Amino acid sequence: MKLYNLKDYCEQVNFLQAVKMGLGKNQGLFFPVNLPTIPEKEINKIIEMDFLSRSVKILSMLIGPEISIDNLKKYVYQAFSFPGPNIVPVTKNISCCELFHGPTLAFKDFGARFMAQIISHLNTKNSIITILTATSGDTGAAVAHAFYNAPNVRVVILYPKGKISTLQEALFCTLGKNITTIAVDGSFDECQSLVKQAFNDHQLRNQTGLNSANSINISRLLAQICYFFEAYALIPKKQRKKLVIAVPCGNFGNLTAGLLAKSMGLPIQSFIAATNANDTVPRFLQSGKWKPYDCISTISNAMDISRPNNWPRVEELFSRKRWKLNTLGFGSVSDKVTTETLLTLQNIGYISEPHAAVAYQLLHNQLKEDEFGLFLGTAHPSKFKNIIDKILNINIPLSETLKSPSKLPILSHYMKPNFEKLKHFLTS
Template sequence: MKLYNLKNPNEIVNFSQAVKLGLGKKQGLFFPIELPKISKEKIKKILKMDFIKRSSKILEFFIGDEIPKKELKKRVKLAFNFFPTKIIQVSKNINCLELFHGPTLAFKDFGARFMAQMISYLNKENEHITILTATSGDTGAAVSHAFYKMKNVRVIILYPKGKISKFQEKLFCTLGDNIKTIAINGSFDDCQFLVKKAFNDRELKKKTNLNSANSINISRLLAQICYYFEALAILPKKNRKNLVISVPCGNFGNLTAGLLAKSLGLPIKRFIAATNANDTVPRFLTNGEWKPNKTISTISNAMDISQPNNWPRVEELFKRKKWNLKKLGFGSVSDKITKKNLKKLNKLGYTSEPHATIAYKLLKDQIKNKEFGLFLGTAHPAKFKQTVDNILKKDIILPNALLKRSNLPLLSYNMLPNFNKLREFLLEK
């Protein structure tokens, strides 16, 4: 698999290099030179496979023979060793694709665990690696648990202090060992800026063997393609026609993966990019101007991102496939309307959380006659227990993954959004 740097197309790397580097020169994202296409007949056969066999096959189309097929399947099985997805009916033509049945109760378990397996396989010389990642809530837990106690890997997670839910924080800030967490006194964009600055520091990058586990890493992105195929495999054939998928968007990695699934040949009619009040992309799609505002804190905190990293990949894919960007559905939803729709979903018999609720609201508004809609459930409602309980006046039962960590002490460091301080931390700890 060959990939090029979107900011410097002359920089061409293979899959292994892209995984190890994370970002290219000038903080450019890596993107496949070849976009594989699967025939309709092969798609039908692939959809009949079990999840592990199907996921291995999908990843083969991108990775090629760079990793032996037997080894790739073994790593996929180790990464996806949990019940992958469920589809729950919400109304006659709208279902929820639940992606939160992994160990940290969020869709990010797919990408983080596959990346951990790729790093483990590719690090044959047992080099010491530092994984530096920013999180707006769920990435931190998924990455921390995926790499927990992994030999020669140190993980450092930056997150905005006081701007993620209590249970999100408990999931990854109570592990210790090779997992270090830093609460930054700022926004997620501040955290992301610090990560990018670290990758621009050549000396730091070399001394710490720096990598990132954000969705900027190609291994995470490719892994997420797999559950879109799983969704089609689970759906009755009659509901696969005119399928519309609404995706809660923060860094836009989830949407990018869905679009890559469509590019492969998966029959998805269209997507809806659903955001909260941090609406850089909806405004851009409306007026053509890229003007990120200051990040606003919302009840859908994992989407509190004003400068989404993966948007250049979305634009590149539309350009390469000659798709019309104007056909991408989009919209933003305020906290007030999110709360109303959380209550509406509850009346329909489905307990959701703010992020999925935003995707549901926009899907409900934009779905047309004879279309069938899926909105992505990206995290378990219990991860936002206080918010959901307050809105719905109920007491959500905590799953074991949260219950066993709820009373553990936080082990986080505190830091101002100061790059020199972070640099010292990376070099000393």
Template sequence: MKLYNLKDHNEQVSFAQAVTQGLGKNQGLFFPHDLPEFSLTEIDEMLKLDFVTRSAKILSAFIGDEIPQEILEERVRAAFAFPAPVANVESDVGCLELFHGPTLAFKDFGGRFMAQMLTHIAGDKPVTILTATSGDTGAAVAHAFYGLPNVKVVILYPRGKISPLQEKLFCTLGGNIETVAIDGDFDACQALVKQAFDDEELKVALGLNSANSINISRLLAQICYYFEAVAQLPQEARNQLVVSVPSGNFGDLTAGLLAKSLGLPVKRFIAATNVNDTVPRFLHDGQWSPKATQATLSNAMDVSQPNNWPRVEELFRRKIWQLKELGYAAVDDETTQQTMRELKNWATPRSRTLP
């Protein structure tokens, strides 16, 4: 697999290099040089496979022979050790449940796959994972890497701006997990991570890496559960599928769009944010104008400068798609609370509605 730096297309790296580096020069994101695509027949056959086998096939299409198929499937099986069921909300509305992992977050998929890839690639070489979190990422990354040899994890998070449960999930582990509360918002934490990655001496000395969705291994892993969602739908429901994606740093939406580029039958995606609506406003008027981040009930989405947006734009450019095809919506706390009240009657005993 070859990837290039979105800020310097001359910098090209392998999958292993992209996983271990995290970011390219000038904090550039890595993006696949080749975008694989499956035929409709291949998609239909893949949707008949079990989650792990299908996911290994999807990931192999990107990674190629850098990781042998049998090893890749073994690592995927270790990472995706929990289901991703689709629950019916209404006759024509479903909800993909991504809370069945150890930290109840969709990021368990990407975090655990990255841990599997990094330990396979790095071997005995010491690695320091430096990551910023607005809530979900910290817990998912901490649990994915907890206790792994030769790996140290440092997590920056905004003091007082994540839920008590999220804080306990990653601040109480100890061992190779260190946490730092920052007096600021998530964007301030993310800026510190970027500053560290700008220091070449520091990067080399610490073997610095990031487990945010900027890391290509996390992003690729998230493609897989979009296929799992479609696989659970009846054939007649697949033709007019619209997927709304709660978005903060936009890694999840990027993964969904990559799934579509592979050939997954999705008619349209909706970029759904809270009041930190940089992307919806941009899609509406064409002006990229981030505002100060506002704290909301959906704190994991409190991001005003989403890192993954350049990947979205690059994918649309490469596929000759139009950004106007991307739906958008911004939801305030009042609407969030009202929707939670409405969903309370729908929720099953094993589920819990969170903002």
């Protein structure tokens, strides 16, 4: 698999190099040179496969011979060793695709666990690797648990202090051992900026064996393509003809993966990019002007991102496929409307959480009568117990996944958003 740097087309690497590097020159994202397509007559055969076998097939088409089929099969089976997507009908023509049945109750388990397998494959010399990543909530837990106790891997996770839920924090800030967490006095965008600065420091990268587990890393992105195929396979055939998928968007990695699945031939009619008040992309799609504002804290905190990293990949894909950006659905939802939507969903018999509620609301508003809609459930409602219990006047029981960590002390360090301080921390 060949990939090129979106900021320097002359820089080309293979898949394993792209995974190891994370970012290219000038903090550029890597993007596939070739976009494989599955002939229409083959799609049905692939859809009939089971989730794990199909995932191996899809990833082998993308990655090519760099990883043997036997190894790839082993990595996929180990990474996806938890319940896959689950389709739950919500209304007559709308269902939720629940992606939160993994070990940290979030969709990011798919990408983080696959990346952990690839990093292990890469580290043949048993040298020390430092995984540096920023999280707005769910990435941190998925990455921490995927790499927990991994030999020769040090994980450092930055998150905005006081701006993720207490249960999200407990899931990854109580582990210790090879997992180090830093509460940054700032926004997610500032955390993400620190990560980018670290990758731009070549001496630091070489000294610490730096890598990133954000959705900027191509291994995470490719793994996520697989569950879009599974979601399609789980829908009754009569509902597949005009399928619209609403994706809660923060860093836009999830939407990028879905669009890549479509580019491979998966017959999804269209997508809706759903954001909260951090609406840089919806405003851009409406006005043509890229104008990020300061990040706003909302109850859908994992989407509190004003400068989404993966948007350049979305634009590149639309350009390469000669799709028109105006065919992409979009919209933003306020906290007030999100709250009302959670109550609406409860009244029709489905308990959701703020991120999925944002996607449901926009899907409900934009779906046409002859279309079928899926909105992605990206995190388990119990991860937002304080918010959900208050809004819905219920008491969501905590699973063991959340119950045990919630009783443990938070082990995080504290830091102002200062790169020199981070650099000193990483090298000390």
